[in-house]
Amino acid sequence: MKISLDWISDFVNLEGVPPEELAERLTLATAEVEQIHILRRFTQGVVVGRIIACEALHGPGEQRLHRVEVDCGSQRYQSVCGAPNVRVGLVSAFAPAGVSLAGGTLITEQTIAGCRSEGILCSAAELGMSHWHEGVLEIPNSVLLGTPLDALVPVEDVLIEIDNKSLTHRPDLWGHYGFAREISVILDRPLKPLASYDLSEFQSLPGYPLEVESFQDCPCYGCLDLRFRAGVPSPLWMQRRLHALGQRTFNLAVDVTNYVMWELGQPTHAFDGDRLRKIRVAPMGKESGFVTLDGQERRMLPDDLLIWNESEPVALAGIMGGLHSEVSLDTTHVLLESANFRADRVRRTSLRLDLRTEAAQRFEKSQPPGNVITAVGRILQCLILSGETFEALSKFTLAGDPDSYHRPLLVEWEQVDRMAGVAVPREEARRILTGLGFQVATRDGLLELGIPPHRSRRDLSIPADIVEEILRLYGYGRIEPRLPIAPLRHLPVNESLQREHRTRRVLAGAHQFIEVQNYIWFDSRWLQELSWQPQECLRLRNPPSQHNGCLRTTLVPNLLALVRPNRTHCDSFRLFEISRVFGNAEEGQHERTFLAGVTYQPSRADAEEHVRVIRSALDDLGVSLCGKGFGFEPCSEDVSPWQKRGVSLVIHGDAGPIGGIGLLTGKILKTVVPDGQVVWFELDLEAVPIVVHPAIKFAQLPVYPGSWQDFSLLWDSDRGFAALEAVLNAFRHPLVSRRDFVYRFKGKGLPPGKSSYTFRYHLAAADHTLSAEEIDAFRSEFLRHLESHGIALR
Amino acid sequence: MEEILQQLEADLAKAKTLPEVEQLRVKYLGRKGSITLLAKNTDFSRLSPDEKRSFGQRLNALKNRAEEAIQEAQQRLAQQGASLGMVWSGADLSLPSSDRRFGAMHPISLIQRELEEIFQGMGFRVLSGYEVETEYYNFDALNIPPDHPARDMQDTFWLDDGRLLRTHTSANQVRALERYGAPIRAIFPGRCFRNEAIDASHENTFYQLEGLLVDRDISVAHLIGVMKTLLSAVFHREVTVRLRPGFFPFVEPGFELDVQCLICGGNGCATCKRSGWIELIPCGLVHPRVLEFGRVDTRIFSGFAFGMGLTRMAMMKFGIPDIRLFNSGDIRFYEQFPVSM
Numbered sequence A: 001m002k003i004s005l006d007w008i009s010d011f012v013n014l015e016g017v018p019p020e021e022l023a024e025r026l027t028l029a030t031a032e033v034e035q036i037h038i039l040r041r042f043t044q045g046v047v048v049g050r051i052i053a054c055e056a057l058h059g060p061g062e063q064r065l066h067r068v069e070v071d072c073g074s075q076r077y078q079s080v081c082g083a084p085n086v087r088v089g090l091v092s093a094f095a096p097a098g099v100s101l102a103g104g105t106l107i108t109e110q111t112i113a114g115c116r117s118e119g120i121l122c123s124a125a126e127l128g129m130s131h132w133h134e135g136v137l138e139i140p141n142s143v144l145l146g147t148p149l150d151a152l153v154p155v156e157d158v159l160i161e162i163d164n165k166s167l168t169h170r171p172d173l174w175g176h177y178g179f180a181r182e183i184s185v186i187l188d189r190p191l192k193p194l195a196s197y198d199l200s201e202f203q204s205l206p207g208y209p210l211e212v213e214s215f216q217d218c219p220c221y222g223c224l225d226l227r228f229r230a231g232v233p234s235p236l237w238m239q240r241r242l243h244a245l246g247q248r249t250f251n252l253a254v255d256v257t258n259y260v261m262w263e264l265g266q267p268t269h270a271f272d273g274d275r276l277r278k279i280r281v282a283p284m285g286k287e288s289g290f291v292t293l294d295g296q297e298r299r300m301l302p303d304d305l306l307i308w309n310e311s312e313p314v315a316l317a318g319i320m321g322g323l324h325s326e327v328s329l330d331t332t333h334v335l336l337e338s339a340n341f342r343a344d345r346v347r348r349t350s351l352r353l354d355l356r357t358e359a360a361q362r363f364e365k366s367q368p369p370g371n372v373i374t375a376v377g378r379i380l381q382c383l384i385l386s387g388e389t390f391e392a393l394s395k396f397t398l399a400g401d402p403d404s405y406h407r408p409l410l411v412e413w414e415q416v417d418r419m420a421g422v423a424v425p426r427e428e429a430r431r432i433l434t435g436l437g438f439q440v441a442t443r444d445g446l447l448e449l450g451i452p453p454h455r456s457r458r459d460l461s462i463p464a465d466i467v468e469e470i471l472r473l474y475g476y477g478r479i480e481p482r483l484p485i486a487p488l489r490h491l492p493v494n495e496s497l498q499r500e501h502r503t504r505r506v507l508a509g510a511h512q513f514i515e516v517q518n519y520i521w522f523d524s525r526w527l528q529e530l531s532w533q534p535q536e537c538l539r540l541r542n543p544p545s546q547h548n549g550c551l552r553t554t555l556v557p558n559l560l561a562l563v564r565p566n567r568t569h570c571d572s573f574r575l576f577e578i579s580r581v582f583g584n585a586e587e588g589q590h591e592r593t594f595l596a597g598v599t600y601q602p603s604r605a606d607a608e609e610h611v612r613v614i615r616s617a618l619d620d621l622g623v624s625l626c627g628k629g630f631g632f633e634p635c636s637e638d639v640s641p642w643q644k645r646g647v648s649l650v651i652h653g654d655a656g657p658i659g660g661i662g663l664l665t666g667k668i669l670k671t672v673v674p675d676g677q678v679v680w681f682e683l684d685l686e687a688v689p690i691v692v693h694p695a696i697k698f699a700q701l702p703v704y705p706g707s708w709q710d711f712s713l714l715w716d717s718d719r720g721f722a723a724l725e726a727v728l729n730a731f732r733h734p735l736v737s738r739r740d741f742v743y744r745f746k747g748k749g750l751p752p753g754k755s756s757y758t759f760r761y762h763l764a765a766a767d768h769t770l771s772a773e774e775i776d777a778f779r780s781e782f783l784r785h786l787e788s789h790g791i792a793l794r
Numbered sequence B: 001m002e003e004i005l006q007q008l009e010a011d012l013a014k015a016k017t018l019p020e021v022e023q024l025r026v027k028y029l030g031r032k033g034s035i036t037l038l039a040k041n042t043d044f045s046r047l048s049p050d051e052k053r054s055f056g057q058r059l060n061a062l063k064n065r066a067e068e069a070i071q072e073a074q075q076r077l078a079q080q081g082a083s084l085g086m087v088w089s090g091a092d093l094s095l096p097s098s099d100r101r102f103g104a105m106h107p108i109s110l111i112q113r114e115l116e117e118i119f120q121g122m123g124f125r126v127l128s129g130y131e132v133e134t135e136y137y138n139f140d141a142l143n144i145p146p147d148h149p150a151r152d153m154q155d156t157f158w159l160d161d162g163r164l165l166r167t168h169t170s171a172n173q174v175r176a177l178e179r180y181g182a183p184i185r186a187i188f189p190g191r192c193f194r195n196e197a198i199d200a201s202h203e204n205t206f207y208q209l210e211g212l213l214v215d216r217d218i219s220v221a222h223l224i225g226v227m228k229t230l231l232s233a234v235f236h237r238e239v240t241v242r243l244r245p246g247f248f249p250f251v252e253p254g255f256e257l258d259v260q261c262l263i264c265g266g267n268g269c270a271t272c273k274r275s276g277w278i279e280l281i282p283c284g285l286v287h288p289r290v291l292e293f294g295r296v297d298t299r300i301f302s303g304f305a306f307g308m309g310l311t312r313m314a315m316m317k318f319g320i321p322d323i324r325l326f327n328s329g330d331i332r333f334y335e336q337f338p339v340s341m
């Protein structure tokens, strides 16, 4: 939204206030100013002239050229003009030779198509009034010929551009008068009233046939049947302001409705009165087409609200008029519509049709219904200001509730001070509220307010809203910052965050992992490549793309997708992600934080070692989180393309399986990366208990030396280490203080199918040095245990 | 004999490196060294027992003094060498370290942790929330009207079951109030989602940190004071802030908090778009209706809430020009954020 300071000056005296200062104060008190534009017009030396002769030039390439004679009062000029709207009788702006126009064009005498041209008729763009250049400027007949244009269109205006996002709750600021009101309070200068024609004058006339079927979507609809010269050009003061805001001008009827919209925020519409007999406001009712006045056929849905002439739709309510009821050059009968449409209804239709008109934008902000009346009165006043006469054919006919009274609200003065944190001077608060249009009375520490109808109920309804009104204009900068005082209190640790942060420290800090974040959804194309589908998942109704409709139930697939792109610039890497996964639980939240990782190494590396290294990282993680490593057991079935029997393990926590780890093999490995090894893991981080401050028990340092004993055991390679470990775990002996796995040997000299696993036991007693007999006794007991499980020494 | 020792000491004084000293050791004390040869070349059979004893004592003394001198020179040079980074005994300790290095953390993890620590230092607790939220907590309980555009499919990702991906961490406000009541001081960091087209400055997935403080008689003055203290901690220096009106349905009054541009000091530069201020934190006093949804007695308690864009803070702090990098999965991006927590 741009505001013109030329326009604001109609209502508030801006003398002596530099635009920069005004912009800054608006930003701090009202709405964010984005930019200040200086509009420079090129009207100096240009004069008002009437076309008294117009003759088409014929010849190759000259189809659209006319030779015109222009009467500029004391002088006549001849010119050649290519504009489509040149015609005898048209009053326009003439720039004689010697005048400079927009873009640095210096007008000179020329000969065009054999005709002498002593200057040019100007479009709004050539005059620097706007960028419209569809035709030459049209000026009302009443302007004296020869009048210097800069007397009507001053050379300079300043436009302040406001960020529309900061106006969404302020329908009153979608017009200049609303800003003038704010500025009058900011500057503490008087606000001139908005002059408006008294509609009660037409009260004795018949009503216009009007029927509103949907008060839900149209709380208030008013119309007035009028006779006036609707098709003539609007006065230059009106045109120059509309142009300055980028609003194209058409004719008096259309321009005056736009003018009042830019002034008051209330959109209105001028129908060709001869085309209408009875107005109905009703939804479309069925799917159908409708041609808007831009000539486009729009597809309407049953709920879209339309304005009907009996059974024929004539306008898209609050958005755009229809093509066939438009005011044209010689229209003299106009039905003026001023209505209030429900914000949400207008927004839905205009969004769907991508028809974000100025009118639609304003209705979307919930215009106050009271403006329905004010706007019509103001339009008539502007016609008078334009020097036009009009005749009402009907009374101002109104259906619905214009709701144009002040809404009462009581506010305690003390509450204002308490919320501000400073004592706001009463007199200043009263001045601010009165200036904003509130009715203000004070009694016994209470503020008795009437909220003005131009402020929306959504914006102003409770005391806190009033505090905001006072403080923003009092100045937030005048409030001295203070720190709250609070009692000392113990802050409990957030265990789930603690768990996540510790995981990051262990994996990234000690094990070279790099933390990544992936999107919350799967990519169905990638899942297809992996030949996997989640059994059930949460689905998005409006996914970012058709492939991303499913929320992740596992973090692994998206991580696997990162292997190939990163491999091109890194020989080996370890990635991890801590993120949420979502189950499709019937009731309640089913959202858990998972940890997953993928690691990549070149093919030549030892794959078993690769898995072992990652497992030890997970063990470190377990120790860091809950004081001990995880259990790992061979995975007995194919769970997913990545978690397969034989090449993956199930990770166990205290209460059962909490995840898995494995090596990619076969088809999925080829899909993920053309060469190399990939290990994945995933675990339910929330299933890992966190011990924030572990209970550590000091063990007495050994006083007596112990003894190391090595054993190499023969074990079926197929059964794997975990099963062997279980056997060893089942053997308990008071002298064993420690057991280490040293290495595994496979190969020559061993019985078929067997591998040799070497363990080192440390034996010690707390109160004496071990004797040879004790050690022998341990050995024979241990060997008996092994024998009972069919294990022989190598 | 004294001559040999003097010669050795002179040689040692000239030696500049440990290998030179080693050469001197070989020259004097090695198997063919001059001191060794002195003993070997002496015909003891021609000496009387007294002479033998005396010669032997002198020779031992000479050896000892030579060894002492050499050790002293070695230590002297070793110490010099350590400070000069010079090589010693053929071992070059200045070779680069092995390529084993730290991993890296996601930049959001770093900035989130930093802010958590600052807030914890100010007595705020850190709470977690849900990424899949109900319409109630994300919109209704925040006083966002049923027909508000934010609820549209164009803005919010809706689930088939009627829930949604939370559009802001503000969704935690009422949950926290219900659970912990007032007074409360808490922050909620987390990932949020909005249905936006992605480009260098827009993402459908981003991170926020919401803050909530509810206590007796909390005022606009408190909000400004806390924000100023907090931002001074974040930027490691005193900052100037200003409030201007901002509209959010769940606060009243609502503000945009600007911080005076830290690059130009308020004079205007490209970063602050010549305004001297950077829009940083939407905030405000918690709307009474939100407190009521959280079952807080609004006759006793009031509070303020604020939302910080973690993604935006990370972009500002680390100079990241493109928001898409955060979810890019590209190691070369993440590697730039070493472990520091």
Ligand SMILES: [Zn+2]
Residues within 6 Å of the ligand: B261, B262, B263, B264, B265, B266, B267, B268, B269, B270, B271, B272, B273, B274, B276, B277
């Ligand atoms: Zn700057």
